[in-house]
Amino acid sequence: MRIKRLFKKIIAVLLLLVTSVLVYSLIPRVRNIDPEFQTELEYGEPIAKEIKDILTPKEEPERIRSIVILQDEKVVYEYGPTDKIMNTASIRKSILGLLYGIAADKGLVNINKTLTELKIDESTPLTNQEKTATIKHLLMYKSGIYLPSQGEHDSQITDRPIRESYKPGDYFFSNNFDANALGTIFMQETGISIGKFMEEHLAIPMGFQDFSKQNVIVGDPWFWPKKESKHEQYYIYLSTRDLARIGAMVANGGHWNGKQIVSKKWIAESITSYSNLKKNRINYGRYDGFGYQWWISSNTKTVWADGYGERFLIINPNRNLTLVEQNFTGNSFLSTGLWLMNKNMDSGLGNLIKVHQMITLKE
Template sequence: MLKRVFFSSMFILIAVVVIAALPRVSNPEPASQTELDRAKFNSDAIEAVWPAPKAGDRIRSRMILRGEKVIFEDGPIDLIMNTHSMRKSVLSILYGIAVDKGLIDLDKTLHELAIDEVTPLTEQEKTATIRDLLMFRSGIYLPAAGEHDSQITDRPKRGQHKPNEYFFSNNFDANALGTIFTQETGYQIGTFMDTYLAKPLGMQDFNANNVIMGDPWFWPSKNTLHLQYYMYLSTRDFARIGAMIAQGGRWNGKQIVSQDWIALSTAQHSDLTDNHIKYTVYDGAGYLWWLDSKNGRIWTDGYGGHFMLIDPVRDITIIERNFTGNSYLSTLRWLKSDNKFSHTRSGLGAAHKVLIENLE
């Protein structure tokens, strides 16, 4: 009897460990993938201001592209990582493609779209348009899946601002945009992204399964109608997206997203100098993009140390990623790390300054 209990317990323990270690997303081998070209560049000056992680540090990867060519890389650039809030900027691109195809009308209101929430939206909140949500100006201040930090502590009171009156970076707008996208296009986000973005860009580590709908691990679940969408991308695939933006929506001689959408979505629609955002590097926001107008830079970032800087004038893309887990065990390991937030966007800014000095 004791032997049976022992072996049963061991079987359950092994099963739990195996399940906990299984990756949520596996590296695909897309038939449409293409290798990135490389160009020679002396990276000593880059390393001096943007040092590689020390032994035992986080799993981090970095890349710099000039045009469509890699001039600097470090770390596992093919490792699939959760993009966290960088997902929002990718969704902005997908919206642009859908708008170009006539699938989405940005001026439709939530009332016209029949979008609501578990806590019913007010008549004022329902007047918000898709465009308002893309600008984080919906005027809807409700709890949302995956929110954290200032999204909770700085949230205005409900009804405090009308739609398009005030910028507030929140997950309700972002997650509701995911719901609206699938409703209006008839596509799942992953399928649309694979067809109209990943394949044209020749992404090497992506297919439709890299986008998952549902609550994040280790985050409290929220009672909501709008699920958070996860996007898992490798550094080298995300760098392609940045390079495409830097080139006005073009990649390999083809227009992937219209120049009009790139210009519209990366234009300043909100002035952040008097707002809840405390990041001094950003002074404006577009359609789910952060802006540094002083230096002519476009940014996207995500929780846990994910940053991408785009300089369209000089055709430069700089990206840094931090592995925050791809299984229960690896995510828990990252959450318990004493060094999970050790690096900041300042390294990318310093590298950008060095590039300007060396490339011009």
């Protein structure tokens, strides 16, 4: 009898444990909300049918995908759940670059300060040479600091240079240390969380429709294996329609709906290339330059934010044109895990590039 009762207790405990894990795995990291400050996007003349047909899938895509195209701040094409908040992945870095511009203009941040002056170090202590890197070097991916960092993948690991092989400012390397340390420094220097600053200085004045400060998470809330680092990865969740607003604002020199959100000077500096990537030992594909956390394609006169999981923000400042594609990569431990298990990224980038060419040639 005792063994039977013990067995039942063990089964009950196991069932409770399994249920708890299942419930936990289903909890979303962030939730869609209806902010009080939201404003509706305006609609312009839709793109031509032959262009629209290129973007609109003939069959339901394997993944949840949404696309928005804005021209002169007006929607000319949209597809999918454009209000669904999604992890922007590395697009977060370009957004933080804009927040640095706002903070610098307010005198909260000096981008010429060195890591020594900022008292920034790492779990693996930085060398004296590495500490001469400035915030500006980090914004340009030229810190000369080559250490493991949270969220890094692919060439960030396999092509990482040897420590102190380049001095700060000498060599471009797409490095998550730089991006994550920029998050640490931003919060340290402003005394404000990234989410709160973004809500106050981007979301509210631009009337984001699906954002709150809780959409920015510093440190992974799930138990993914992490690299030991003093600089946690931060996550920014945005709907495609809100992300498109950001792109349109950059395309228009920091201006949105009659307001100067980011100074024209900072936008100009941000989308100026400080590196010739064609001469870099690593092939960065379509990109031949890099600004302050923005990729540059001089061939198409476009500025890009690029996130893992096939999400793209393409900006053509000359045409005041913004094209955005996002693919849903999960918003809970379970949905994110299922996405990671499926290697098919199911991207429509080729069609997005083709449509950009057709729109610009048509004008």
